[in-house]
Amino acid sequence: xxxxxxxxxxxxxxxxxxxxxxxxxxxxxxxxxxxxxxxxxxxxxxxxxxxxxxxxxxxxxxxxxxxxxxxxxxxxxxxxxxxxxxxxxxxx
Numbered sequence: 001x002x003x004x005x006x007x008x009x010x011x012x013x014x015x016x017x018x019x020x021x022x023x024x025x026x027x028x029x030x031x032x033x034x035x036x037x038x039x040x041x042x043x044x045x046x047x048x049x050x051x052x053x054x055x056x057x058x059x060x061x062x063x064x065x066x067x068x069x070x071x072x073x074x075x076x077x078x079x080x081x082x083x084x085x086x087x088x089x090x091x092x
Contacts, residue, residue, distance in 0.1 A: 002030050002075050005082045013040040027058055028071040030081060045083070057084040 001021040006014045014020055015038065022033035031052075035042040047053050058065045059082040065073045075081065 001077055002079045002081055004030065004034055005080060007083055007085060009085065009087075010041060010044055010083065013044060014038045024075055026071065026075055027060065027065055027073045027081065030075050031058075031071070055086040057086060058082070059084060 001023050004020050004022055006018055006020060011017060014034075020034055020037060022030045022037065024030035024033050031045065035045065045053060045056055052058070052071060058071075060068070060073055060075060060079055062082075065071065
């Protein structure tokens with residue numbers, strides 16, 4: 001099983017957990033496993049068309065999937081996926 005690291009803003013939708021183990025051979029399958037375990041996460045990760053939201057970045061072992069095979073990127077059982085939402089902010 002791959003481990004998915006849940007960012008602090010989304011932990012409330014994952015039962016307060018900082019990480020979740022999920023199965024799948026690709027990023028899309030692992031995320032489907034995650035959202036089946038924690039359905040409330042789905043609306044925060046995917047848009048109404050079922051596509052990964054543009055501000056949600058996924059990394060497999062520190063590699064950005066946008067530069068790999070996107071959601072088709074292969075995932076091994078020992079891999080760690082990180083969900084990194086891009087959030088604007090800062091001091092004006």
